[in-house]
Amino acid sequence: MVSETTDESELIAALRYGDQVAFAELVNKHTPALLRAARTYVPSHAIAEEVVQETWIALVKGVGKFEGRSSLRTWLFAVMANIAKARGVRERRDKEALIAAMGPTVDPSRFHGPDDPRAGAWKDPPVAFPDSPEGSVLGRELRAIAQRELDKLPSRQRAVVTLRDLIGVDSAEVCELLDITPANQRVLLHRGRTAIRQTLEDYLTGRA
Amino acid sequence: MAADSAVPRRPFARLRNYFARNRPLACQEMVELVTAYLEDALDAPTRSRFETHLAGCDGCATYLEGLRTTVTALGSITDEHLDPVFLDRLMVAFAEMTG
Numbered sequence: 001m002v003s004e005t006t007d008e009s010e011l012i013a014a015l016r017y018g019d020q021v022a023f024a025e026l027v028n029k030h031t032p033a034l035l036r037a038a039r040t041y042v043p044s045h046a047i048a049e050e051v052v053q054e055t056w057i058a059l060v061k062g063v064g065k066f067e068g069r070s071s072l073r074t075w076l077f078a079v080m081a082n083i084a085k086a087r088g089v090r091e092r093r094d095k096e097a098l099i100a101a102m103g104p105t106v107d108p109s110r111f112h113g114p115d116d117p118r119a120g121a122w123k124d125p126p127v128a129f130p131d132s133p134e135g136s137v138l139g140r141e142l143r144a145i146a147q148r149e150l151d152k153l154p155s156r157q158r159a160v161v162t163l164r165d166l167i168g169v170d171s172a173e174v175c176e177l178l179d180i181t182p183a184n185q186r187v188l189l190h191r192g193r194t195a196i197r198q199t200l201e202d203y204l205t206g207r208a
Numbered sequence: 209m210a211a212d213s214a215v216p217r218r219p220f221a222r223l224r225n226y227f228a229r230n231r232p233l234a235c236q237e238m239v240e241l242v243t244a245y246l247e248d249a250l251d252a253p254t255r256s257r258f259e260t261h262l263a264g265c266d267g268c269a270t271y272l273e274g275l276r277t278t279v280t281a282l283g284s285i286t287d288e289h290l291d292p293v294f295l296d297r298l299m300v301a302f303a304e305m306t307g
Contacts, residue, residue, distance in 0.1 A: 018306035032287030120234025125267035146281040165282035190243035197278040
């Protein structure tokens, strides 16, 4: 971790002198995650590429002022988010977030009803997921299904799950990037993850 | 004000609250708390009720484990390789800016 930061500050220093190799290295390292994140803000891959290109231009222009108080990645994501938002992010987002917060995430029919002495306990308990080490056939299948389901999530849930679970951005940073409260971030993460979990369970039960 | 609080209007309110706070969680409530649990965002009493339930409930333990597997599956989605055409475009933009 420490050496990574050191390497990066050397690359940034080289970038100040217009070093093309340093630029290419930084681009290779950060662009895939930036594109993935940008794609959650804008409606097409082409627009995501434009947003990411503008982000890199902003870095090259502003690199003299980049003080390294935040990590480069944090800086890039924040700039990318601003550019994407200026590009007209879908407007119904807040409404969507509210809608997303309603209703249970697990089908109520899987629990005993209120008249039962076991009210609220599992009637149809979840199936255990078999071991699926990374690289195994099942692991690859689950990954593919998770990816497909992720693409179907409402945009704000998709944005939070992508940033948290695919890119590994921490919750405080996600709140800042998406202008949401910690509670809302948690709700969106919860709904997104549980929807994907359900799809994986459906797949595993259908398969058995 | 002091006199009011000395004579509670609902004599068993504190006791009732105590039981409400310590009532066991139902599975149906557990499944809505899993993310907050994994995020370490539950207050101490709720966390303790969550863990008590979890220790005695196979269904909820399985559910939580499945959610962890889901997060692992999501984390294993690797970034696509950077499109060389796009990389070229960025390098051209860079060359134009730095002259």
